[in-house]
Amino acid sequence: MNGEAPKSLRDALAFIAGYIETPLPPVRMALSAAFGHVLAEDIAASTSLPRFDNAAMDGFAIRSSDIGPDGTAVLRIVQTITAGQIVVPALCPGEAVRITTGAPVPPGADRIVVQEAAEIKGGEVRLRVRDGAKPHIRRVGEDVSRGDTLLEAGSRIGPGQMALLAALGLRSVLVAPRPKVALLSTGDELVDSPGSLAAGQVFDSNRPMLSHMLLAAGAAVTDLGMAHDDPEVILERLVEAAADHDLLISSGGASVGFADHLARVVSRRGFLEFWKLDMRPGKPVGFGDIDDCPILLLPGNPLAAAVGFALLGRAVLARLEGRPLNAGGLRLPVDRPLARSAGRIEVHLGRLRLDSRSRATAVEPLPYGGSASLRHLALADVMIVLEPGEGMIDAGENVDTLPVWQGFPG
Structure with a gap:
């Protein structure tokens, strides 16, 4: 450890922010594959949304000037316009166009009268427009104006973001790669579930829990399995994984005891920057590096491991992805x-x-x-x-x- 090691959570988070100086180098990725990734660039609108005036309801496109003082109009139906139609003739006075939701509004029309307020007789339609009725037209740029900054770097691409990016017609985006995390459980008492247990043994619940917490936080997870309380075996697993991962996480072997080798193991191939924080549960949590790959040492008790990951592990991942630390609370x-x-x-x-x-x-x-x-x-x-x-x-x-x-x- 260099200088005085952090003891509070606040100091530990500040240390992590300074320790991981830059995020992972961004990659350009097809939009279809970018779900769950974090944007590494601001997204500005290359076009307005909607791109054209379109009907917000099924009904009839008309000119407001054709509505009489009593709020009614009898108009000649000249055509039907459906969503996706490319050529749309202009609307003349005295005419009405039957129109479906999302269809382009014909030039000259400034109102959609909903079909519930229409009565068709032959080639004509009688319409009644109540006072204060909405025009039911989505105007160009009503949702998004060209040039608007819509999403900022550091934003996670979820379902809503995917919809917006697709609507803009983007084929690819610049994103942070998923941090590659290697996950190891340590302890002589651990057995994979399901299976049979001997006296003194327990099923390893931490690895499946932490694996899914990592996946939910945006990481790509490599399962290193379980290692017995053998310093050489633990060191070999971690050193091998450090070569091609962005973060190592271990659970177990982080408290004081004769079988707790991890602190000594880390020091053999790197530095243990801090160990034990003033928090409950999760006090025996540590952070350092092995062969320049960061490692987070979590306690073996499940709740303590979950707390340690939620408070510190997510912060490490956020830093690797260029996001604010522990956002979302x-x-x-x-x-x-x-x-x-x-x-x-x-x-x-x-x-x-x-x-x-x-x-x-x-x-x-x-x-x-x-x-x-x-x-x-x-x-x-x-x-x-x-x-x-x-x-x-x-x-x-x-x-x-x-x-x-x-x-x-x-």
Whole structure:
């Protein structure tokens, strides 16, 4: 470690931000393959949306000047225009055009009268337009004006972003590549599930949990499996993975004990920049590098591992992708008092619910069953992150929250 190692979460995040100086080099990717990636460029509109005036409803395109003082008009139906039609003749006075939603509005028309307000008799239509009725026309540029900056670098491409980019006609976008993360579980007691257990053995729950948390956060995951508490085996696995990955993550072997080799293993091929933070659960979390590849050391207890990844692992991935650290949290009111510690960050699990009186979203804190508990982790929607402080958090007071399970990538 160089100088004084971080002890608080705030200092650890600041260290990570400085440690990973630049994001991964961007790549240009076909839009069809870019879902879940992070933009590495601002997207400005190359065209207006809509591109042409079009009907917002099925009905009849008319001239408002043809509507009589009583709000009615009897007009001659001259044609039908459907969505996708290329040639659209101009509309003359006394004429009406039957039109479908999304079809181009003919020149001369300035209103669509919905078909429910129309009565057809032969080749004519009688229309009634009530006072204040909408024109039901989507105008050029009503949604997007050419030159507008629509998406900024650092934005994740989700379903809505895909729709917008496709509507602009983009074939490719410049994105951050998915960070390549190698994931390893350590411990003599671990067995892959399903299987049979001997006395003293447990199924490895951390690897499947962390793998899916990584995928949801936008990473490409390599499963390194499990390693026994053998320093040489652990070192060999990690060194091999460090050569072609952007981040290593291990769980287990990070607390104080005779089998906890990871701190010593890291120091043999790199640096352990910090180890143990003032937080509960997840105190025995570490960060450093092996052969210049960053490594995050997470505790073996499942809840502690999940908290460590949510608070630090996502920050590392964000830095690699050029995104703000730990974005996406919300401040929400808790529905019952919570105790906090004066000397450390306290993380509680919570479930979102709708307050019956205010109709606002609130957080119901779940019982703390210890850092090895899985039951409430499976029920939780958010992690409640309480900064150190004196006294209680009162019911109704806003607290910082982070989603337990995040995002759409993967």
